[in-house]
Amino acid sequence: MKTMTEEIEQKLEGFDTIALKDLGSVALLDRVDTKYVGHVNQLAKILPALQKEYKVLYHQGVKQFAYETTYLDTSDFQFYRAHHQGRANRYKVRTRGYRDTGVYFDEIKFKDNRKKTYKTRVQRDERDTVVDVDFLDFIAESPELETLRDDLKPVLDVDYTRMTFVNNQYTERITLDYALRFNKEQVNSQLDNLFILEVKKSSLNQKSVMESILKNHKIYPSRISKYCVGMVMTNKSLKHNRFKPLIRNISKINSEVS
Numbered sequence: 001m002k003t004m005t006e007e008i009e010q011k012l013e014g015f016d017t018i019a020l021k022d023l024g025s026v027a028l029l030d031r032v033d034t035k036y037v038g039h040v041n042q043l044a045k046i047l048p049a050l051q052k053e054y055k056v057l058y059h060q061g062v063k064q065f066a067y068e069t070t071y072l073d074t075s076d077f078q079f080y081r082a083h084h085q086g087r088a089n090r091y092k093v094r095t096r097g098y099r100d101t102g103v104y105f106d107e108i109k110f111k112d113n114r115k116k117t118y119k120t121r122v123q124r125d126e127r128d129t130v131v132d133v134d135f136l137d138f139i140a141e142s143p144e145l146e147t148l149r150d151d152l153k154p155v156l157d158v159d160y161t162r163m164t165f166v167n168n169q170y171t172e173r174i175t176l177d178y179a180l181r182f183n184k185e186q187v188n189s190q191l192d193n194l195f196i197l198e199v200k201k202s203s204l205n206q207k208s209v210m211e212s213i214l215k216n217h218k219i220y221p222s223r224i225s226k227y228c229v230g231m232v233m234t235n236k237s238l239k240h241n242r243f244k245p246l247i248r249n250i251s252k253i254n255s256e257v258s
Helices: 004-011 020-026 040-050 078-084 133-140 146-151 189-193 209-216 226-234 241-256
Strands: 017-019 030-039 054-058 065-073 090-098 103-111 116-124 153-167 172-182 194-201
Touching: 004 040, 004 172, 017 020, 030 040, 030 209, 030 241, 040 194, 040 209, 065 078, 065 226, 078 090, 078 226, 078 241, 103 133, 116 133, 133 146, 153 209, 153 226, 172 189, 172 226, 189 194, 189 241, 194 209, 194 241, 226 241
Parallel strands: 017 054
Antiparallel strands: 030 116, 030 194, 054 153, 065 090, 065 153, 090 103, 103 116, 153 172, 172 194
């Protein structure tokens, strides 16, 4: 019997590809993000529908990439609480690693009250220490984060498999993540059957073939953060009332799609 990774790999065979060196032309570090959650079984129909309009990232013989991310937060979980309270302006601070290439970045993501996302990042040579002097200095370059510099610490590891797609016009980038693991363990087996897809484009009004395809499959925008879901599932003491509808929706997806 084929694994899910093998089944997805077969669906990717008909795609044109884009090289990693060309992906920078559609980096969209200043963008609008829209996220969707679905069941991995739905990918059997969704992926073939993308072939004519999108290219898939292909690098060193690989189309599915292993990612590892470590999120930082303060001792009182200030970033998590900002998400839980639904604050309009909020941050994520993390390291992002690409295991297939051995490349790592320190990253700061900021979402403003217009739902625009801004990402700044700096490449690092190694990942022996998540919070090193260089990362702290990078954080301190943001005036809003400078006072938190010495209180930040690693609070969550998130591993997953990712595919990246770019539309033929090079105006839209899509990431599709599945097989989530928090702190190196699968703490909720329901997530094993889910994918999180994110459409990244320069403006909310920009048309997207992907979003039309998802709508045809009754998959609609969802407010989901891998960081917040991971924190809820690995730290039961955190307040998470705001995320209960999301957890219920995950259960619903699993029960409705086989």
